Amino acid sequence: MNDHRRLGRELGVFDTDPLIGSGLPYWAPAGAAVRKAIEDYVHELERRGGYLHVNSPVLGKRELYERSGHWAHYAEDMFPPMEVGGEEFVLRPAICPHHALIYRSRQRSHRDLPLRVAEIGGMYRSELSGVLGGLTRVRAIQLNDGHVFCAPEQAAAEVSAALDLIEAAHDRLGIKAARYRLSLRGEGAKFVDDPGMWARSESVLREVLKERGREYDEEAGEGAFYGPKIDIQIADPAGRESTLSTVQVDYFMPGRFDLRYVGGGQPDSSGGPGSGGQRDARPVMVHRSVVGGIERLVAHLIEVHGGAFPAWMAPVQAVVLPLSDAELPAARDLLRRCLEAGLRAELAAADRGSLGARIRAHRLVPYQLVVGPREVASGRAAVRLRDGSQAGEVPIEQLAARSRPFG
Known part of the structure; x- marks a missing residue:
């Protein structure tokens, strides 16, 4: 059985050091190369999906997380x-509070929507030492995150489009989902107390799952504190399950940050929304x-x-093996051409x-x-x-084309 904690260290993907601390692995050269390849692929996949990429700080004022609701509902997991x-x-x-502020930084029109924003950024969880291990439970996370700001009538289509991206990425990465989970609200103060809001969000997610013909399990208590989510679950070789990709519909945070857009309708005589849409x-x-x-x-x-x-x-991706000196x-010239x-x-x-021996070392x-x-x-x-098969003499440019995620 492949255990990433052993194999990842043997392959030079990652390691840890007590002077850095538990749950804070570092990327060794092989791991940094894998990570960069994945990030470049996801960045391009999102770009093709209409996303604009941003970068935001890993710090924020306490007031920001009080506004977002994290301080009230998530403080035990924060540093x-x-x-x-x-x-x-x-x-x-x-990362979502930062993206909400990026949206709020200028006036938005209904013509701007949906606005899709994404980044791969650092976030931090104050995990207990006893649950930390390898790369699966860490305290510093590089999250592929993104947020779509859309009109209510666009939400279902945007959830479905996000699932399209997720399923395309999983196929390219060689990932098979163990199951889809609709993660719902649980009991207690961890979850925002607004049943109507939760019902609206759940309705959108159920609609999309039904339209896509996806079977799913429902689990109470696994939702985010502000709303339900579709979780795509994966399983390791031992059958242990974890969440990888997610989609969530959130009516809570736009209200907390007073996010708005100018609608397409004209106000009626009373100053309210006109029949053609909402002004604000x-x-x-x-x-x-x-x-x-x-x-x-x-x-x-x-x-x-x-x-x-x-x-x-x-x-x-390629190792050059001269028969002799x-x-x-x-x-060396071939290596230069490869690079x-x-x-x-x-x-x-x-x-x-x-x-x-060299072939075995680079198997x-x-x-x-x-x-x-002859070469x-x-x-x-x-x-x-x-796999041991021979491909003959292949031009370097052709090898390079085969080694790109989009071909």
Whole structure:
């Protein structure tokens, strides 16, 4: 069984150090390469889906999280405030308040909607030491987050569009969902006490799941404090389940931040909304995460692929293997061409063992480029795939094209 905590360290994906602290893993070179490939893919997928990308600070004033409701409903999972210059700042437990402020930063019209905003940003959870482990339960999370600000009548379509992105990403990453879960409100003060608001949100999510023909389980107490959500659950090789991707419909936070847009209708004689629409309306906020936290995602991918990542996300996509020192100059030139073509490549020279030993040492690399006397003469390389099959002499540009997530 592939355990990412062992395999991830062996592959040089991540590690930890007590001087940094529990639940704070660092990305080693192989992990940084995997993470960058995934982030670039998701960024482009979102761009094609109409998202605008932003970057926001990992700190905010305590007042921000009082406004968003996190302080009242989520404080036990937050790090304590830091006092700076007489003001209290908090490491953010979520990115949504920052995006709400970005929306609020200028006047919005109904013509601007839906406004789709996304980023991969840091957030922090004050997890207890006893539950921390590997990349799955951490205190510092790089979250693929996004928020759609839309008119109420657009909410269902935006939820469905978010699920389209999620399912496309899962297919490209090689992820199979264990199940879909409709996570609902539970009892107690953790959840906002507004039954009507919860009912409206649940109605939208149920409608979308029904239209898409998705079977799902309902679970009370698993919703966000401000609203229900669709959770796409994954399972590790031992059958342990966790949440990866989510979509949420939120009527709460737009009210807390007084988010508005100018509608398309004209006011009637009493100054209220006209029959053509609202002059000053409240948007709905659809929260969605296509691949969730990057840490949990990579942990799952290590276990799913056993370290043999698809070529587009592999830490090393091509290794150049000269038969002997005589081919070393040609191998170095081939390495240069690989790097210039955009491949993540490295050289395994003959002084690192026999050809067979070097192939075994790089068994997880998608493309093994063997350079012998014949390849030196032709200026090409014999491409060996990691399953042991031979692909013949393939131009470097073609290999690079095969190694891109969108081809």
